[in-house]
Amino acid sequence: MQPINDYFFHFVDVLTPDLVGSGHSSAPIVYHRIVRETVGRARKTVALSLRRLVELTGLSKSAVQGAIRFLIDRGLIARVKGTTPTSTSEYRILKPWRRK
Numbered sequence: 001m002q003p004i005n006d007y008f009f010h011f012v013d014v015l016t017p018d019l020v021g022s023g024h025s026s027a028p029i030v031y032h033r034i035v036r037e038t039v040g041r042a043r044k045t046v047a048l049s050l051r052r053l054v055e056l057t058g059l060s061k062s063a064v065q066g067a068i069r070f071l072i073d074r075g076l077i078a079r080v081k082g083t084t085p086t087s088t089s090e091y092r093i094l095k096p097w098r099r100k
Contacts, residue, residue: 026063029059030067031067038092038093045080045090047090048089050065050089053068076094078092
């Protein structure tokens with residue numbers, strides 16, 4: 001697993017300016033929280049309900065939903081479980097900046 005420092009520096013140096021400049025100002029907050037709940041706790045995935053993400057981030061439900069859609073579209077996170085509207089989603093952090 002990649003050390004948290006690599007995520008932190010990439011987040012601060014590259015992702016934050018890119019995401020904030022995209023018009024999706026809630027995306028960095030949601031991304032940071034998902035990184036914290038996965039990488040920060042040495043997990044590959046984390047189950048987070050929409051309600052829980054709203055509580056953890058302080059954002060509105062619609063802002064969190066929009067941020068998740070944006071982060072998935074950008075290839076920064078993946079929804080690995082929870083595809084129905086009422087199920088708890090499970091997320092995985094993707095690393096598009098790393099080459100295999």
